[in-house]
Amino acid sequence: MKSVKVNQNNLNDYSDIWVIGELNDGKIHPVTVELIGKGKELINNLTGKKLNVIIIGYGVQNSAEKLLHYGVDKVLYVEHNLLKSFNTDYYVKAITDLIEDRKPEIVMMGSTYTMKDIGPRIAARLGTGLISDCTELEIDSSDGKLIQTKVSFGGNLLSSAICPNNRPQMVTVKPGVMNKAERSEEASGKIELVIPKLSENDTRLNLILKEVLEKKQVNLDKAKIVVSGGRGLKEAAGFDLIRELAEVLNGEVGASRVPIEAGWIDSSHQVGQTGVTVKPDLYIACGISGAIQHQAGMYQSKYIVAINKDPNAPIFKICDYGIVGDLYEVIPQLIESIKEKRMF
Numbered sequence: 001m002k003s004v005k006v007n008q009n010n011l012n013d014y015s016d017i018w019v020i021g022e023l024n025d026g027k028i029h030p031v032t033v034e035l036i037g038k039g040k041e042l043i044n045n046l047t048g049k050k051l052n053v054i055i056i057g058y059g060v061q062n063s064a065e066k067l068l069h070y071g072v073d074k075v076l077y078v079e080h081n082l083l084k085s086f087n088t089d090y091y092v093k094a095i096t097d098l099i100e101d102r103k104p105e106i107v108m109m110g111s112t113y114t115m116k117d118i119g120p121r122i123a124a125r126l127g128t129g130l131i132s133d134c135t136e137l138e139i140d141s142s143d144g145k146l147i148q149t150k151v152s153f154g155g156n157l158l159s160s161a162i163c164p165n166n167r168p169q170m171v172t173v174k175p176g177v178m179n180k181a182e183r184s185e186e187a188s189g190k191i192e193l194v195i196p197k198l199s200e201n202d203t204r205l206n207l208i209l210k211e212v213l214e215k216k217q218v219n220l221d222k223a224k225i226v227v228s229g230g231r232g233l234k235e236a237a238g239f240d241l242i243r244e245l246a247e248v249l250n251g252e253v254g255a256s257r258v259p260i261e262a263g264w265i266d267s268s269h270q271v272g273q274t275g276v277t278v279k280p281d282l283y284i285a286c287g288i289s290g291a292i293q294h295q296a297g298m299y300q301s302k303y304i305v306a307i308n309k310d311p312n313a314p315i316f317k318i319c320d321y322g323i324v325g326d327l328y329e330v331i332p333q334l335i336e337s338i339k340e341k342r343m344f
């Protein structure tokens with residue numbers, strides 16, 4: 001496959017902030033709206049730049065129109081019948097060509113499976129840098145460069161980077177970290193159809209079969225209440241208790257990384273640096289010590305309750321309410337008292 005490098009000589013040729021939006025079965029992925037929220041904040045510190053969203057697929061005009069309600073300047077919708085289903089090669093080529101043509105200064109993508117697949121390939125073709133899994137982005141007021149911050153060294157450091165000599169400045173951002181842009185009843189901005197130059201020779205992939213795994217949808221990032229279990233559960237069956245508590249509270253089930261690695265629960269439940277970032281009203285950590293990598297994904301919760309038999313567990317330093325005790329004694333009592341209260 002041909003590798004392309006843009007002329008990086010004149011940084012002044014590059015302008016505007018782009019969000020590469022993501023659609024799942026026609027639905028706008030929440031991280032797209034979060035990135036628009038961040039983009040609006042960044043644009044306030046950049047004079048004369050515009051905030052554009054790019055979406056890609058086939059028959060996506062309707063989604064483009066919906067995105068105009070979030071106050072962006074323009075939505076470019078890239079359509080081609082070869083883009084009907086996700087194909088790394090086609091998506092990479094279509095977006096790379098568009099970036100080369102329009103020259104955005106900043107390109108933001110969600111840290112999702114799709115964007116993590118295509119983002120680094122696009123950056124490599126453009127000969128620019130990409131910082132993945134950013135948790136904070138800001139504009140340096142002295143020179144207008146994007147300061148890209150992420151958790152590093154196993155969660156022990158926050159490191160910030162800039163991309164001084166190449167454009168665009170590319171980042172992926174973890175879902176659930178940035179605040180969503182507010183939807184307005186009025187749509188502003190414009191939509192523009194882009195038809196990419198694609199042919200079947202542009203891919204090395206041949207889609208033989210598409211199989212959707214039967215999996216219960218885990219909506220951790222949107223949940224108001226999350227009940228998480230850790231190593232303290234001791235076995236997979238311990239999650240029955242966590243599920244029961246989550247159910248009476250109408251919440252979702254989360255987990256630390258230990259139960260995921262032990263195969264007690266699916267990885268889609270993992271909260272933390274390498275899992276999902278959650279910001280619920282209530283987060284209940286059961287048998288979780290509170291390692292920094294776990295905290296990275298839940299410290300923004302409004303109220304944190306910890307149940308742990310070790311009074312010195314680090315989780316007690318960040319929780320609002322702590323219960324020192326055996327979770328197998330505490331949780332059944334909690335469930336009972338919640339059920340009793342519901343009866344009145």
Ligand SMILES: Cc1cc2nc3c(=O)[nH]c(=O)nc-3n(C[C@H](O)[C@H](O)[C@H](O)COP(=O)(O)OP(=O)(O)OC[C@H]3O[C@@H](n4cnc5c(N)ncnc54)[C@H](O)[C@@H]3O)c2cc1C
Pocket residue numbers: 154155229230231232233255256257258259270271272273274275286287288289290291292293294297307308309310313325326327328
């Ligand atoms: C690069 C990197 C990325 C990582 N990413 C993540 C991530 O995204 N998410 C994540 O969670 N971890 C992540 N980790 C792992 C992390 O460092 C910890 O190892 C992990 O979070 C510990 O999980 P835990 O709290 O369940 O287990 P432990 O630290 O072993 O804690 C178990 C706790 O259960 C308590 N306990 C035991 N029995 C009971 C009982 N009967 N009742 C009540 N309490 C009890 C113990 O007192 C203890 O505090 C990452 C690590 C690295 C290096």
